[in-house]
Each structure stands twice: as C-alpha cells, then as structure tokens.
Amino acid sequence: MKKVFSLILAAVTTMTAANAQEAFEHMGASVELGTTGLGINISLPVVTDHLIISAGYNFPSISINKSIDVGNGYVNQQIDKVKEAISLYNQAAPLLSLKPIEGSVERISKLDAEAKAKVNCGNFKLMLQYYPTTQSSFYISAGAFIGNGEMGSISGQISQDVWDIYKQAVAINNLLPKTPIEVGGKHIGYVKEIDEAVRFNIGERTFHIRPEDNGHIGAQLKVQKVKPYIGVGFGSSVPIKRRVGFQMEIGAYYQGKPTLESAQEVPYDIEAMWQDDLADIKDMVEKITWYPQLTFRITGRLF
DSSP, X not given: OHHHHHXXXXXXXXXXXXXXXXXXXXXXXXXXXXXXXXXXXXXEEEETTTEEEXXXXXXXXXXXXXXXXXXXXXXXXXXXXXXXXXXXXXXXXXXXXXXXXXXXXXXXXXXXXXXXXXXOOOEEEEEEEEOSOTTXXXXXXXXXXXXXXXXXXXXXXXXXXXXXXXXXXXXXXXXXXXXOEEXXXXXXXXXXXXXXXXXXXXXXXXXXXXXXXXXXXXEEEEOOSEEEEEEEEESOSSOSSSSEEEEEEEEEEEOOOOEEEOTTEESOOXXXXXXXXXXXXHHHHTTOSEEEEEEXXXXXXXX
C-alpha cells in the first residue's frame, strides 16, 4: 500500500510541476450521504482538471435497537442452589451456634436485555480522482479510509428491576461461608457459579454479565485501521462551469475480516442461552471483508 501511494505521489509531483500555471487554481467542497454515512469533503485539482485530490470525513453512526431474551434457565438454576444452601444453613445454624442468614432470594421470571447494534462510519479518507477526459464527468477514484479499527459495536442493558433481583441473590450468597461446612453429610457454603450465571452464546462463543457489570454487556467488531479503496463515479468534485454540482460514486474498501471482541467473553459453554438472531448477524458481518460504498454528493466550487 505504501508503494502505491509513493508512486501516485511521484506522478502527481511530476505532473503538477509541468502544469504549475493550471494546478491549484480552484477548490471545491461537498456534503455526501451513502452507505458510509454522512460526510464532508474538500477537493483540489492538482493537475488541471484531470486529477483531483480529495480529503474528507464520514460521521458515525447508524444504530439499531432490539430486545433480546438472554435466558433465565441457567441463572435460576444457580439461584435455586443459593436458596437451598441458605435453607440448609439456617436449619443447621442453631446446632452450630451460628447466626441465621436473613433475607429472601427470588427466581427471575424473564431475563431480557435492550440491545443496540451500532455501525461505526467514522473514518477520515484521502482520495485521488482521475478524469480520463474532460469531455465526460466519469472518473476513477482510489485512496484509503482511515479509522480507529472499529467497524461497529453491540451493547445490551438488562432492566434495573430484574438486575436488582439477581444482585440480591448474589449479596445473600456472599453471606454463606466461603469454606463449606458439613452438616448431615451435606456440604453447605458459597455457590460460586452465581457470579457468572448470566451468560449467553453468540455462535459458538460465550459471554457473561458479572455482578459488577451492573447489567451491561458490550462487544466490538474490529477491522483494520487503514482500508484501501477503489471506485468509479460521475460528476465533478470541483464544478467549473457552475458553482454547484452533483456527484454519484460506487466502490468498496477492503477492511479485512471483522472479528468480535469483548472483555466479557468466557470459555464456550454449550448450556448457555443461544442468541440465534445475533449469531446470524455476526456470521453475516464476518463475511464482509469488502465494505460497499454508494454515495451521493452535492458539490460546490469555493473559488
């Protein structure tokens, strides 16, 4: 990629020197809307009207909201274990001169999360547009989109009232002895699984929401930061005959294979709740190594 840009820069420098009287005489600006979001650009002819350099920025982002069922089966299994441990402990407390544990633990009727999927369109871009002939507005565009390496993100939030039920179970579980005591052949103590009980699968990957996460889950779709681009279009980036013009461009940039990353991922657990909708989205997104662009622009000449 560096070699390509070096060759382009060398060509631009050579041709600009030969056309010094005609280069940099005009400047244009544009606003755009397309599959890469809303954007702004500044354009400058560097070799008469045949070669134009353009720099711009596309703004994030597009968000999609959806309610998902995280699944209460596994977490209720652990809550039932806590309830049983508390009951046995309180039965044995008078015999062992221990103070009974007060408080109740409830099962969770439904464990929903409000999920948000966000597509991150925030990228700087640097392009060269080549117009083969001044008799047509057709051009070829090449360059790169430069971003933070994040294609998008997925986040979710469990409702506070449901999360309070879970936190109550965790809090009461913390009152049980960390080292189990044996009563009547049974071991009574802390149920460690409750701390990682809220978990679900996206494909064959498992994620969990810990008590300290306060009901929040987050993951990012990572791609490469520098994304080479190629495209074609019609219309002038720097209108000469008029002050205002229109431009349409179609192309694609190479971002590599997107990967899902999260600090809340744990080893795969086949027993966790399956999120088929999110798995389908993840599988589809991971196949998009080339991100398509269809853009419409309103262009204008500044001088």
